[in-house]
Amino acid sequence: MSFLRTAAVLCLTGVLAAGCTLFAGEGEDQDKAQPTVTLVTHESWAVPKEVLDAFTNQTGIRITVRKEGDAGELTNRLVLTKDNPIGDVAYGVDSTFASRALDADVFEPYTSPEGDRGPQRYSVDPQNRLSAVDVGDVCVNIDTGWFAERGIAEPESLDDLADPRYRNLLVVENPATSSPGLAFLLRTVAEYGEQGWQDYWSRLKDNGVQVVSGWTEAYTQEFSGSSGQGPKPIVVSYASSPAAEIGDDGKPRTKALLDTCYRQVEYAGVLAGTRQPDRAGKVVDFLLSQQFQATVAENMYVYPAREGVALPSGWAQAAPLPEDPAALPGERVQANRERWIKQWRGLVEG
Numbered sequence: 001m002s003f004l005r006t007a008a009v010l011c012l013t014g015v016l017a018a019g020c021t022l023f024a025g026e027g028e029d030q031d032k033a034q035p036t037v038t039l040v041t042h043e044s045w046a047v048p049k050e051v052l053d054a055f056t057n058q059t060g061i062r063i064t065v066r067k068e069g070d071a072g073e074l075t076n077r078l079v080l081t082k083d084n085p086i087g088d089v090a091y092g093v094d095s096t097f098a099s100r101a102l103d104a105d106v107f108e109p110y111t112s113p114e115g116d117r118g119p120q121r122y123s124v125d126p127q128n129r130l131s132a133v134d135v136g137d138v139c140v141n142i143d144t145g146w147f148a149e150r151g152i153a154e155p156e157s158l159d160d161l162a163d164p165r166y167r168n169l170l171v172v173e174n175p176a177t178s179s180p181g182l183a184f185l186l187r188t189v190a191e192y193g194e195q196g197w198q199d200y201w202s203r204l205k206d207n208g209v210q211v212v213s214g215w216t217e218a219y220t221q222e223f224s225g226s227s228g229q230g231p232k233p234i235v236v237s238y239a240s241s242p243a244a245e246i247g248d249d250g251k252p253r254t255k256a257l258l259d260t261c262y263r264q265v266e267y268a269g270v271l272a273g274t275r276q277p278d279r280a281g282k283v284v285d286f287l288l289s290q291q292f293q294a295t296v297a298e299n300m301y302v303y304p305a306r307e308g309v310a311l312p313s314g315w316a317q318a319a320p321l322p323e324d325p326a327a328l329p330g331e332r333v334q335a336n337r338e339r340w341i342k343q344w345r346g347l348v349e350g
Contacts, residue, residue: 034062037279040087040271042074043067046299047292055286061279071097071179071266079104082272088280091133091268091287096182096337098124098267099330107269110281114288118307122265124330130267133287134302137239137325138183139261140170141254143225146233155234157259158191161204168208171222171232176341178214179264184236185344186333187262190326197340201347211348225254240301243312243319252318261325266302 034056045065056062066087068074075097078090082104093101101107107129112119115131122132140161147154155161161170173181188197210232212218219226223235225245239261242252268287270280286292293304298312303321311319 034060035276035279036062036064037089037276037283038064038066038087039283040066040068040074040078040090042070042092044300045092047295048299051291051295054291059279059282059286061282063283072182075101075106078106078271082106085271085273087271088274088276089268089270089283091266093130093267093269094136094179095122095124095263095265095267095327095330096179096186096333098130099334102129102330103334105272108272108274108277110270110277110284112281112285112288114285114306117288117290119288119305122267122305124265124267130269131284131288132265132305133268133293134266134296134300134305135321136264136266136302137261137322138180138187138236138264139239139256139258139322139325140184141223141225141235141237141241141256143223143233143254145253146224156257158188158200161209161234162200162207164207166207166234168210169232170204170207170234171210171212171218171230172204172236173215173218174211174213175344180215180236180238181211182337182341183262183264185340186328187260187326189336189340190262190328198343198347201344205348209348238301239322240297240303240315240319243297243315244301246314246318250314252314256319256322258320258322258324261322263322263325263327265305 045067052063068077071092071094074090074092077086078093078101102125109127109129111128112131119132122135124130142154144154152165155166160166172184175182175185188200192200210222212222215237218235219237219241222230222232224230224233239256242254242256245254246252268284270277270284274280288306290306290309293306293309296302296304297315303311
């Protein structure tokens, strides 16, 4: 999942990541008397300090946070350091990259007592090496006001994006450098199959699709519906993004096209080789707990994996969780990811 996602979305809502009290666990003074568990995660980690403090008070365990880029960079780092792990537990490997981490034996089995509260719905491993923490579906987003002002019908589907009515209106992220970009590529593979996805991208290219390196550039600089006021009214972002675009009238200025979504799930697991697996397991339990899960929507703009966790006010209208997103089996993604990206580059960049 995008790892600049939170920093940019929080900027949209007026919360600056630099110096923000929501980002806890990094750079704090360590109490030598307390056991410390290192959590390796992505750049979107954002948790209220009081929630981490409560965990420490309950368990005696202090969490220190080590950030390793986006979901892809995080996974790559964990694989490269598996023989000398850089932490005790990891959070943020998503469903796009989970199979790679599992094939490399990055994680060891751990069954959390909190897992049967909903996260098992997203299980990808019979050995329980990964536990689902949150869901963050990637979807096409549109600036509804832009279309209303011009009397142009809003696009509704992937096919619409290749229609000449929407020429030069779409910006997407590069799947070789961006997690949402990769998710959108996988969505087109799921929609059109091996025989059709390349033709679809050829049509997008002919229709003037713009490709940028990552989500921050696409959403905050090119998209007209964000505070960046860019020129493009259609962008690949998240199902939750409209929750950050609610105007003074209480209504969102953007919406996600739910027929274009691809399911992304983020996981946590105990790193193989940790010297304190029991404490690492308690951190996984914490990430699945009601206390932590209640913070993920407001602070990281993702949906909790745990059942029965209330979403912030306004999300039901602005950012409902897609009911029928596309998804590909992790094994198929692992086997074909690099080939699909290479083929995409030949089509779009060639």
